[in-house]
Amino acid sequence: MAAKQAGQSVATSLALTLGSAVLWGLAHLWVGRRVTGALLMGIYVILVAATVTALFKAQPELLSLAVQPGWLWTLALCALLFAAATVTVAIRSYQLVRPEALSRPARYLSALAVGLLCALIIAPMAYVARLALVSKHVVTSVFARETIPIPVDPWRGRERVNILLLGADAAPARPGVRTDSMTVASIDTRTGDTVLFGLPRNLEHVPMPVGPARDRFPYGFGGEPPYTPGLLNEVFQYAEDYPDMVPGVPTGHRGPTLLKRTVSDITGLNITNYVMLDMGGFANIIDAMGGVKVTVKEPIVYGRQNEGLISAGTRRLSGSEALWFGRSRTDSDDYVRMGRQKCLLNAVAKQADPVTVLRSFEKLADATMRAVSTDIPQALLPNLIDLSDKVKNAEIRSFQFIPPLINTANPDYSLIRRKISTILAAPAATPSTLAGPSLAKGVRRHPGHGAVILDSVCR
Known part of the structure; x- marks a missing residue:
């Protein structure tokens, strides 16, 4: 019976860890750390809402940024920072909710599961960063570097x-x-x-x-x-x-x-x-x-x-x-x-x-x-x-x-x-x-x- 309860505790802790990767702060709220949990959740909701809004409401602006090498560097860096932050939140969440007493095999298996979760978090963000850097390479390789500054409105006076x-x-x-x-x-x-x-x-x-x-x-x-x-x-x-x-x-x-x-x-x-x-x-x-x-x-x-x-x-x-x-x-x-x-x-x-x-x-x-x-x-x-x-x-x-x-x-x-x-x-x-x-x-x-x-x- 104890083994069964321990198994359930491991499953619950892994589910809460996964949930915290999808919505920051979930595990913190579960263990009673309401201020930290609410803060993490608020930051995450703001980031996701801003990203979704930009994708659906500001596509021309995003396309304009996507052909600027400086912004492409920024996108790559932001993707990697987001992945690092999510991995940090997931690991800390697991530390908060994992069972205190685990057998060695259960400890190794749960650690492996968290590691796989971190890899799944990092992979798409690393891919986004790579796409941004490849795009930057295309822009800088194909298009010319202009030594003369481009006016804010280059079409002014040109029909x-x-x-x-x-x-x-x-x-x-x-x-x-x-x-x-x-x-x-x-x-x-x-x-x-x-x-x-x-x-x-x-x-x-x-x-x-x-x-x-x-x-x-x-x-x-x-x-x-x-x-x-x-x-x-x-x-x-x-x-x-x-x-x-x-x-x-x-x-x-x-x-x-x-x-x-x-x-x-x-x-x-x-x-x-x-x-x-x-x-x-x-x-x-x-x-x-x-x-x-x-x-x-x-x-x-x-x-x-x-x-x-x-x-x-x-x-x-x-x-x-x-x-x-x-x-x-x-x-x-x-x-x-x-x-x-x-x-x-x-x-x-x-x-x-x-x-x-x-x-x-x-x-x-x-x-x-x-x-x-x-x-x-x-x-x-x-x-x-x-x-x-x-x-x-x-x-x-x-x-x-x-x-x-x-x-x-x-x-x-x-x-x-x-x-x-x-x-x-x-x-x-x-x-x-x-x-x-x-x-x-x-x-x-x-x-x-x-x-x-x-x-x-x-x-």
Whole structure:
């Protein structure tokens, strides 16, 4: 009978210890230490209530903090301190409620149970701390450190923010990269309304910005004949290969600097920053997600040597398959490929839900650091997070400068600038701004997001 009572006492003490880990102060109140118990319980309730409120009521603010290295350090430290405090409370609670007389086996087993409880407390908080530190590493590795202070309101006096989005592709037979995908995202800083302007990679006779680049190519970019045809997608690598094109700019920055200036002249927009995604690295991101589901309307040739087909239908593509889904031009052309690339990016964005991201966070972080490059400064990220929250609930339109509107062999660059000016001046909710011959066959407005997509290639 005594052994049975002792067993019950051990079970009760362990239950109270577990309860104190879930709600600080429970064991203290049980043994009559009301002041300490109430104080611990009050602190715990305040911490939990503040955390839950922040998660549900202040998500944009939390996202802004989540891209600031200093706050990420703080989050990691707070997670570890919370774990240490909870472990301390649990151990002290067990000391208060454990039976006075225990056999040696019962003492060892109860100590082991408390140790396991402490491990269960530490593990999730250690994981949170690791996620915070990995996030900090991503932010500091991918985004630039700005020596000039960022204003409290960086959008003051600026109606729009224009960011150049690049998809870079390399090939075994050629050195360097080619920016085969070029899109300007023009975002209204007040409403978040966004227009995506797609530029074909094969625009010729591209006017170069004033300075050494125009001095070398006074009649438009000519590349390196007979080795290259002189297309827009060559400008980035050409600047990297010839430092005198952008004097005073270090290696790795010359390409994006000249391309931003060039695209600014083409579009008439002031492009301040760029984001470049390496397509090979993009395949790693998709693999880290576990693949991406898309609906393929027509079979697509897979591989450089036509190894097979990505057959029509709704299917989950691996990173390699998705890469060829966005890269292949066999039996199609650049403009259909541009449409597939937008479909692919849209699918990835939709399927990168919080559960998927958390499940593969470290793999995604590693792939992102290897695939993404940008000159967006770290200090600007909180403001961009705020702006992206407006974009999420705003109108997104897309416009491709492709034939028959634009003859890529002899482009009318003044027409491109006029079209852009007209589109940006039109109300965001007016679909007719995108109607007419400027849209390729098969383009429709996506009813859920206001975007224009290519119906003929995917859904």
